[in-house]
Every structure is written in C-alpha cells, then in structure tokens.
Amino acid sequence: xxxxxxxxxxxxxxxxxxxxxxxxxxxxxxxxxxxxxxxxxxxxxxxxxxxxxxxxxxxxxxxxxxxxxxxxxxxxxxxxxxxxxxxxxxxxxxxxxxxxxxxxxxxxxxxxxxxxxxxxxxxxxxxxxxxxxxxxxxxxxxxxxxxxxxxxxxxxxxxxxxxxxxxxxxxxxxxxxxxxxxxxxxxxxxxxxxxxxxxxxxxxxxxxxxxxxxxxxxxxxxxxxxxxxxxxxxxxxxxxxxxxxxxxxxxxxxxxxxxxxxxxxxxxxxxxxxxxxxxxxxxxxxxxxxxxxxxxxxxxxxxxxxxxxxxxxxxxxxxxxxxxxxxxxxxxxxxxxxxxxxxxxxxxxxxxxxxxxxxxxxxxxxxxxxxxxxxxxx
Amino acid sequence: xxxxxxxxxxxxxxxxxxxxxxxxxxxxxxxxxxxxxxxxxxxxxxxxxxxxxxxxxxxxxxxxxxxxxxxxxxxxxxxxxxxxxxxxxxxxxxxxxxxxxxxxxxxxxxxxxxxxxxxxxxxxxxxxxxxxxxxxxxxxxxxxxxxxxxxxxxxxxxxxxxxxxxxxxxxxxxxxxxxxxxxxxxxxxxxxxxxxxxxxxxxxxxxxxxxxxxxxxxxxxxxxxxxxxxxxxxxxxxxxxxxxxxxxxxxxxxxxxxxxxxxxxxxxxxxxxxxxxxxxxxxxxxxxxxxxxxxxxxxxxxxxxxxxxxxxxxxxxxxxxxxxxxxxxxxxxxxxxxxxxxxxxxxxxxxxxxxxxxxxxxxxxxxxxxxxxxxxxx
Numbered sequence: 129x130x131x132x133x134x135x136x137x138x139x140x141x142x143x144x145x146x147x148x149x150x151x152x153x154x155x156x157x158x159x160x161x162x163x164x165x166x167x168x169x170x171x172x173x174x175x176x177x178x179x180x181x182x183x184x185x186x187x188x189x190x191x192x193x194x195x196x197x198x199x200x201x202x203x204x205x206x207x208x209x210x211x212x213x214x215x216x217x218x219x220x221x222x223x224x225x226x227x228x229x230x231x232x233x234x235x236x237x238x239x240x241x242x243x244x245x246x247x248x249x250x251x252x253x254x255x256x257x258x259x260x261x262x263x264x265x266x267x268x269x270x271x272x273x274x275x276x277x278x279x280x281x282x283x284x285x286x287x288x289x290x291x292x293x294x295x296x297x298x299x300x301x302x303x304x305x306x307x308x309x310x311x312x313x314x315x316x317x318x319x320x321x322x323x324x325x326x327x328x329x330x331x332x333x334x335x336x337x338x339x340x341x342x343x344x345x346x347x348x349x350x351x352x353x354x355x356x357x358x359x360x361x362x363x364x365x366x367x368x369x370x371x372x373x374x375x376x377x378x379x380x381x382x383x384x385x386x387x388x389x390x391x392x393x394x395x396x397x398x399x400x401x402x403x404x405x406x407x408x409x410x411x412x413x414x415x416x417x418x419x420x421x422x423x424x425x426x427x428x429x430x431x432x433x434x435x436x437x438x439x440x441x442x443x444x445x446x447x448x449x450x451x452x453x454x455x456x457x458x459x460x461x462x463x464x465x466x467x468x469x470x471x472x473x474x475x476x477x478x479x480x481x482x483x484x485x486x487x488x489x490x491x492x493x494x495x496x497x498x499x500x501x502x503x504x505x506x
Numbered sequence: 507x508x509x510x511x512x513x514x515x516x517x518x519x520x521x522x523x524x525x526x527x528x529x530x531x532x533x534x535x536x537x538x539x540x541x542x543x544x545x546x547x548x549x550x551x552x553x554x555x556x557x558x559x560x561x562x563x564x565x566x567x568x569x570x571x572x573x574x575x576x577x578x579x580x581x582x583x584x585x586x587x588x589x590x591x592x593x594x595x596x597x598x599x600x601x602x603x604x605x606x607x608x609x610x611x612x613x614x615x616x617x618x619x620x621x622x623x624x625x626x627x628x629x630x631x632x633x634x635x636x637x638x639x640x641x642x643x644x645x646x647x648x649x650x651x652x653x654x655x656x657x658x659x660x661x662x663x664x665x666x667x668x669x670x671x672x673x674x675x676x677x678x679x680x681x682x683x684x685x686x687x688x689x690x691x692x693x694x695x696x697x698x699x700x701x702x703x704x705x706x707x708x709x710x711x712x713x714x715x716x717x718x719x720x721x722x723x724x725x726x727x728x729x730x731x732x733x734x735x736x737x738x739x740x741x742x743x744x745x746x747x748x749x750x751x752x753x754x755x756x757x758x759x760x761x762x763x764x765x766x767x768x769x770x771x772x773x774x775x776x777x778x779x780x781x782x783x784x785x786x787x788x789x790x791x792x793x794x795x796x797x798x799x800x801x802x803x804x805x806x807x808x809x810x811x812x813x814x815x816x817x818x819x820x821x822x823x824x825x826x827x828x829x830x831x832x833x834x835x836x837x838x839x840x841x842x843x844x845x846x847x848x849x850x851x852x853x854x855x856x857x858x859x860x861x862x863x864x865x866x867x868x869x870x871x872x873x874x875x876x877x878x879x880x881x882x883x884x
Contacts, residue, residue, distance in 0.1 A: 129568065129694070129697075129784070130568060130570075130696055130697065131564055131565050131568050131569065131570070131696075132565070133565055133779040133780075133782060133783070134558075134561045134562060134565055134779055135779075136558045136561065136562060136775075136776055136779065137776060138535075138539065138772075138773055138776055139539070139542075139555045139558070139769060139772050139773070140542065141542050141543055141544075141545045141551055141552070141555075141769070142543075142545065142549075142551055143543045144543065144545050144546065144549065146544065146545070146546060148546055150762060151544050151545075151546060151547070151762065151765060153544070154543070154544040154766075157516075159540075159541040159542070159543070159544075159766070160541060161516065161517070162537075162540050162541055162766055163537040163538060163540055163541035164517075164518065164519050164537070165519055165520075165521045165522070165532070165537070166519075166524065166529050166531070166532040166537075166708075166714055167519045167520065167522050167524070167529075167844070168522065168524060168526055168529060168844045169529070169715065171520075171522065171838070171844060172838075173519055173520055174519070177517045177519075180512075180514045180517070183512045183514065184512060184514060186509055187509050187510070187511055187512055190507065190508060190509050191509065192508075192509065200579060200580055200583075200716060201578060201579040201583060201741070202578055202761045202762050202763075202764065203761070203762065204740070204741045204760075204761040205578075205579060205583075205741050208739065208740055208741050212739075232740065235740050236740055238736075239736060239737075239738050239739065239740055240738075316507070318508055318509075319507075319508065328762065330544075330762055330765075336544055336764060336765055336766040336767070337547065337762040337763065337764050337765055338578060338716065338762075338763075338764025338765075338766075338767055339764075358616075358617060359617075360617050360618075360738050360739075361586065361590075361617065361738075361739060362582070362586055362610065362613050362614055362617055363579070363582045363583050363586050381849070382582075383580045383581070383582040384528060384529065384580050384581065384706065384708055384715040384716075385580070385715060385716075386580065386714060386715050386716025386717075386764075386767065387529060387708075387714055387715055387716075388532075388537070388540055388714040388716075388767070388770070389714070389716055389764065389766070389767055391517060391519070392766070394516075394517050395516055395517070397514075398514055398515060398516055401511040401512055401513075401514065402511075404511060405511070406507070460549070460550075466545070466546045466549060471759070
C-alpha cells in the first residue's frame, strides 16, 4: 500500500449549450434513460432491447441489412471495425481525402496492410466524383472505395449516391463515414448501395458519445467470410461479434455491452422514430437557414459552397484579426456556449457551429446568434 | 425512403439483483452521475474531471504510473490495447491459460503476430508459478509474461506478485488481467512491478460496463516507443492516445470520449476512495464468508480450493441432476436475481455467484441464499 486515497468529490458538470461538432445537447429523456437500473448483458430483457435497437437503427440508416448494430466504442472504433474486417493485406483501397476524417481512413487502410490510393480534394469542398472515376480508371484492381459523407472537420457533404454508383460500376465495395450525417441529412444505405457505414451516437442522434452504429451489406459480409487472413483485431472481428449481436440461435458471450449508454441510444432512436426521420432532416435544414440568415446578417461567410454545405455543421470564416481562442473562451464562460474550432490547416481560420440533433432548435440558434454578436467586434 | 418508422417505445428495464460475474449492482449515486448534463470532451471542466479520474484510478491500481486512464471501450478493448502496443510481430509471449480469459490473451498474441508459449493449468486452479519458471527456462528469449490475476470464468486467483517476480528475473514485461480483482482484492501494481494491466468498470467498481481502466509502467512505454512496426490499431495506439489523456501541454483531439459513462466511473472511484480500498477488500472478504457459510450449509461445495479462491466470484458445483438453465430462469423470474452460468467445459456444471462492488452486501447475500435454497431441491 503506497498510494493514499485522494480527496476528490463528486463531479458536477456545468450546463452548456453544445453547438460544436459533437457531442450535441442530450435531451433529459435520454439522460433519464441512462440512469435506469443496470441489468445483465445476457438478460432476456436486455437482449430484447438489443433487437429493438437494431430495428431502430435500420430505420435511421434506411436499410434492411441484418447486420446493423451499435459497436461498443466511439465512432473511431466503428471506423476501424469497417476497415479491419473489409481490408485484407494487399487490397487496394481508393480513399477520398477532403478533411481530417478522410485522412484517418487512409491511416486505417495502411495499418490493415492495404494499399491506399488517395484522391484529394480541398478541405471545405465535396469529393469530386470525376476524380474518383479517374482513380478507378487508373486502378481497375481497386477493391474498396472509402469516403466521408459528411466531413466533420469542414462541414462539406459529398454526393454519396454518385460515389457509391462509381464503386459499384467497377465492382468495388464502399465504406462510408456518416458520423455527422446520420439523423441530420438523408443517409439512404440501401438506395445508394453502400456496403459498410459507421456513425456516432453523439451527433444528430443526440445521445452521449461512446457508441458507433454500423451497418454491413450481404456483399460486405461475404468478403469478411471469404478472408484468407484472420481479422487483426479480436474485439472488432465481425465473425465473433456476429455471435453476440446476430440474434440467431444461441447468443454467445463476446464482450460485456455498455448497458446504460445503450439505454440512452435506444431512447434517442425511439425519439427519432417518433419525430419521423424526414421531419428531423427538415428541422436541421430549417435551423440552418435561420442560423445562416443571422450570421450572414453580421457579415460572416461560409467556408463551404452552398450546394455542398451540411446544414448541421456550419463552418464560418473568422474575420481578420479575431482572437479565435479568446472569443471561444468568452462564448463558453459568459454564455455557456460551446462551438468548435478549426482543425489542422483551418485552425484559427474557421469556427464550426453545430446544429445537430436536439441542438438544432430555435432556442439554440437564438442563443448562438446573440452570443456571437456579443463577442465579435462590430 | 424504404424503411418506415418502427413503433417501439421507451425501454423500462426490470430491477434486478446482479450477482453474476458482472455487471454488478450500480448504486443510485452512480446512475445519477451518469444522468448529469453532457458537456464537450474538450471542455476545461471535462478535462479537469479526466485528471481527477486518472488520480482516482492510480489509487485503485496502487500505482504512481503516469499513464493510467480509462480506455473508451469494454475490458476486451483494454486487453487488446495492452497486447497491440506491447507485442511486436515475432515477440515471444508466455501466456498462462487457466480459463476463458487466458485463452483470449492467447488469441490476442496471435493476432498481433506474436509467438505464444502456452502454460496450462486446470480450469478452477491458480496459475502454477513453477510451470511459468520452467517456461522461461525453455524460452529464455520470451519478452512478455501474460496472465490473468482473477479468472472470471472460474473464480480462481493467481499469485500475481510471484508471477511478476519471475518475469522480472528473466527480463520480461508483464501484462496482467485484473478485470475482476480491481477494487475487490488487492491489486498492487507498483509493489508487484506489473508493466501493463487492464480492468473493467462493471465488476468491483460497480459502474456501468463499457470502460476499461488501464495502467502502464515506464518500461512498458519505452517498449511502445521503441517499436519498429506501427501499432496495428489506430484507435488503441498509445502513441496517439497519449496526446489526449496525457494532460501535458496541448491536449490533442483523438476521439470523442464517452462523457456520461465517465461521469459514472468518476463517481464510482470517488465512492471507493471514500470507503477506503482496504475496507472495500475487507467487505468483499466478509461477504464471501457469509455466502460460503450459507451455501455450504445447503451442502454445496466450491470449484476452487480455498487458498486460490476469489472472494468476489464464487464458483459453486451444481449437484447432480439439476437443470441448470431452468433453475437460473427461476432465480431471474421469481427473485429478479441474476447469477452466472459456467462457461466452456464448465457449462451446466457450476454457477458463478458474484459479490462485486455494491453487490457485496449483506442484503444481497441474504437474497441469494434464500433464492438458491428455494430453487434447489432439498
């Protein structure tokens, strides 16, 4: 015994308004759900809830894919689950890079022993479908196309339907990051023929961070089953996870699921179904229009061209001479308002204002416009 | 749009008494903490809480290790984090197998490209130190010794101090699974010179599942820094995670931490510090004695010899002719009591009765004894 008990008391977080790139505001209904009594991960009541969660996620993803479930980890684990299962050593993967998260996909491909082919677009722009077409022309042996539907680092949205169609034409599978789009703008897995997609719980679903909804097509599962090498991750190996989440026959123990966060996700998805996903998309769009109107009235402009812009993540160009960090600190300290900073080359140059899930509300837009008008010099 | 909104309502879990191998009962104080308002993962208030959590975990692990933090995933991710960072392709690893979780360590070593040397003991027994000594004699080039301190599948506890000393003598690092021991029986990372250890939030810490406390010695970090090959997992790469959890200089974004579950873990650790860890160990021991007295009074016996027995996980041999599943269903349905089944070769032969964290209470012992007496034929 060498370490004595530290004198630390319970943590009482401040009440913020969350308008960064996630987490977004978590409604009281979801917080209350997470505080319900913990039960076992093999309890029949819990496995019933798992089945409901899968059904609700199929609605959110607009898919009939049987293999649709929340990975027990943040979006980065959902991402890695897609790559470690679908990319075998030597597989050529076309990766679209137009922000931080495309870069992370590239890193994943390398660590799986894949051979990445990078298609680059400017940060703040959508992926250029013509460049992807050209990449397939130069690399007809590419087995996978990986792209980010909604780049959280810039607020640009790419044409997922067009990109997936190109991959399909060339016989490649698609992996899509829809972390920031799911629940905020249309994500139509089946209509677009996406083979693997991952999202996060803390964006437009308005739940606590830490869970990553994923979905896989039959073609994707076939590729996993036909692998010649084992999946390098034990935890993420879909062959093992399937036994736990499949709901077919005997449910085999794989890992202990995060019970209470899953109560929260279930509640968030029930709320989405109650609102209707098309209504949720319309709400995100309407709140974006209100915010845009206000910000443009202050003379601010957007990083992303209007037709490529995500309504739920607004990248605003900072006026010259503004002290980024000092302004955001004032927003936090004087208004309890969190907005996002720029990442990488965009650090100090943009703000990212999120309107995701419950944060896409008239009240939040008004709070944000008032606060921003106060801290920015007229 | 092809999938219509399912008619699913909020999930209201039953109130169970959790006496399986985890999750254990989560106190209301911890459930309440998880329902506090979500804040951002880069909010100064949150990063202060992260630092407190690290301090509290150092107390739980009895270590001064700087790199001590909760991995954003279940215990299996904590396990894999240890292996993918410390095992380089070609590294010889002595793995002690005396239950399910030693087997999972072996699988991890293989998937990292390591060369495992398996030291086997019977399920239900502690690891035999003499066999480990012999393994090092045959494999003097072994770089790592991996063992499970408290086998969750059997309830056997091994002599971690003795095993770590053998590894030390042979210049090898140690990886220790203390998922079921942390907070329940002594885990003395520094006194024992353990280099890497992982645990879970849902056992003797009595928090919701989904977080895995880990700790790494300076020697372990040196091995990670000296790697010739990149860590195969992007999410688990300690070189990247360090930038987020280190608290040194600028905190770089790595992934979005699971905010509300971390509120819960913080509260659980505050409660452990309030009780005093030695008092917590004594409570687990005392409740085990009460339970044992009652079970032996019914004529039941234990799988594990007394001197190798974990107080917090009691593997009881089922009398001949008992219908295991039917009895456990009665416990659940008539008494709202969850206990654990046997795994692998022990399925149908033992019950695993947990007394972990808040479940190690006089009330739970009484509930369990009454329920078991009711369902077992006299």
